[in-house]
Amino acid sequence: MNAPMNIEAVAGTLKAPADGAGMATGQYITCALNDAEYGIDIMSVREIKGWTETTAIPNAPSWIRGVINLRGVIVPILDLRARFGMAPTMPGPMHVVVIIQTMERTVGLLVDAVSDIITVDVSDIRPVPEIGAGGPDRLLSGLVPLERGMVALVALEKLLNITEDSALKSERPREDTAALAA
Amino acid sequence: MNFDHLRATFFEESAELLESAYAQLAALAEGRSDAETVHALFRAIHSIKGGGGAFGLDRMIGLAHVMETLLDRARDGLVTLDPDLLALLLRGTDALSDLLSAERVGEPAPEGLTEELIQQFHAVSAPSEPAPSPRTDEPQEAVGEGWRILFQPHAALFRNASEPLHLVRELRTLGPVKLSVDAGKLPSLDRMEPEDAYLGWNLTLEGAVPRLAVEEVFEFVADDCDLRIEPLAPAAKEKFELDERKSPSAVVQGDAVPALRSDANAPAPQSVRVDVSKIDRLVNLVGELVINQAMLMQVGSALPPDICPGLIGGLETLSQHLRELQEGVMAIRTQPVKSVFSRMPRLVRELSAQLGKEVRLVVTGEMTEIDKTVVEQLADPLTHLLRNALDHGIEPPEQRAAGGKPRQGTVHLSAEQRSGRIIIEMSDDGRGIDRARVLDRAKERGLVRQDAVLNDSEIDELIFLPGFSTAAAVSEVSGRGVGMDVVRRNIEALGGRIAVESRLGSGSRFVLSLPLTLAVLDGLVVSVGAQAYILPITSIVESLRPQKEQIHDVIGSGQVLAIRGAYIPLLPLHLRFAVPDAEPDPSRGIVVIVETDRAGRLGLIVDDLLGQQQVVVKSLEANYGPVDGVAGATILGDGRVALILDVPALGGIGPVRGASQTITIPSPQPPSH
Structure with missing residues (x-):
């Protein structure tokens, strides 16, 4: 059993100095996927827990790993690597799940590991260049150049927009009247 | 508690009051009414008016006021509620309901909804009745020489941090008050509960004070005390209004001051207003407890019994209590x-x-x-x-x-x-x-x-x-x-x-x-590959292990099972849900025959039956979305999530279509390690 890490406490201490500067800064949790680093808005992160086996959801997109039981709530787990079009993660005990809570839902993101917490000036966030409409870049909300490299900020709302991408595909046909016309 | 919260409570309560008003009206219309019916109707309308006043709903107050006037006259026997008047009252109540729902969604209520009704109510009430302007005070009624007030607080009144002294002080603003303590219920010292309430007060308020002014003083504690307000001098118009809890028979005891008996009348069932989300949290927690307990059971049964002799017995008691707790919590969610x-x-x-x-x-x-x-x-x-x-x-x-x-x-x-x-x-x-x-x-x-x-x-x-x-x-x-x-x-x-x-x-x-409830269902746990699914018991007809010769291929529509002269279409769940490593041969698996409303009987092919249990239904849609063929999810004893099948939806799609659909979309399967 992996004890959930209390992000809110961390976020609270980090957020404190930013108060004077208004909303000019934001904190992001970064995680590495392959060689790229991705940033997740810390205010959306509820907890980080170790990987646990999931229950598969039938006819779901490949980047949905299934659902887990998070203290009585059914939470879907997204494979962030697969979501960005890379090869699916082969999760092991060292992998972690970042539980994200947005206005609409709670979702877990499967990542290799959490590497850092960065404080970013809003003015430092660069827009994502438009390269192809269907690529994974539309799942990003911005880019942050750091000394050690670039961090891509994840557009959580789009990322979690499961229904748009998958549920429509598997929506059951309503009228099956032919069967009745025996 | 913020204003929105208060508003929500007001609307909720008003809806209940309207419901009660309709019920009383129905009783009156069917002639199964007594003195209390009109009283209850009056109270409902009065409370709606009071609530409306707090929120400045002038039109509603105006209408409720005239209805109240008519009912007041009916209470006094000056008017008989004939079918015409009842119809008018019904229309009034309808209009109140319309005004309320308009207010609730924030729309302006239709014009002219109340004015005509108010006129009609005026017409049937006493002609001398002054036209009430919105938010005027109560009709001046039965102003006598004063009131005798018998006030016996319950322990709950003190628990709610109400203070009788404040009430007495407030009464004194209306006129001179004489007070005597009724200590008749005081038990002997050794039997006295320090937190119970034993004292009552007989108060005499002198002066021409309207009855409603007196009632208002006690408005907030009315539920937590026995209250009796009587005119001091036997007035021509004798009126008694008791706390709701009093039965009508207790009302007509005349002028003599009866001893207050707080326990003589069985208290009406009390209710608490609770946010549903709080109950849902309880339901969730109990569900978690059930899962925890199942896990403990598993661990406990693996231990040699002589190590910890009390353990198994304790766990069994725990499971019994949990079941009761679960039923109790579920019962909270029910409503007539x-x-x-x-x-x-x-x-x-x-x-x-x-x-x-x-x-x-x-x-x-x-x-x-x-x-x-x-x-x-x-x-x-x-x-x-x-x-x-x-x-x-x-x-x-x-x-x-x-x-x-x-x-x-x-x-x-x-x-x-x-x-x-x-x-x-x-x-x-x-x-x-x-x-x-x-x-x-x-x-x-x-x-x-x-x-x-x-x-x-x-x-x-x-x-x-x-x-x-x-x-x-x-x-x-x-x-x-x-x-x-x-x-x-x-x-x-x-x-x-x-x-x-x-x-x-x-x-x-x-x-x-x-x-009965959406929160729990009796399910059959079946396994398909490494996955477990729940089938609602109510939809299951029978389950069997089919013989090879019972299974026939039908071109274009998969396989059917021949059973007792009928052919039942078979639906292999592993194909439908793209589950790998499942038993592909139906004759080595189990067929569960289910009843669907639209497609008749259907044979679901699963690997094995794991058992029957009560499961707590969890929403899959809240965080994910609707899944075809799945009604929800639940958590099994080992903490894993299992999907609950939506049997009618399974029948809606033929196995062939289901199969072809699942092949195109790869399903992730966590590697076992």
């Missing part, structure tokens, strides 16, 4: 169907007036309790069925008379609990389903083949098809494009079923069968 049934009489009144029909609604079993969520979801289907019954079922009076039926049609709405389900029936004595016309219509619409031969019940089923409406001309009342298919879908979404029986010329009967 009354809250939705009570909306129906008004609908009948309005529709029958609109359609020129005479209809009587008979409601029984309205105290039957069912899960709150189910109750809320019932309003739309029931409204639709009722509209249909009045529009299509019940004939116009002349036609009924000509057919030898009473001019007045009857719609019977009933609810009862039967073997773990709630059965709601709506029957009418109207014209019934004209099967020939239904069939013609269905053929016309291309819903059935031209040469199809259908039996009666199959024809009745046709009305549930999407796009079916018999009303040749779409009428004002029903047939607005929302059909019986929506009703069926709504009911099925609640885990229920709907069926219809009908006899041409003598009426139709719709039977709704609903689960």
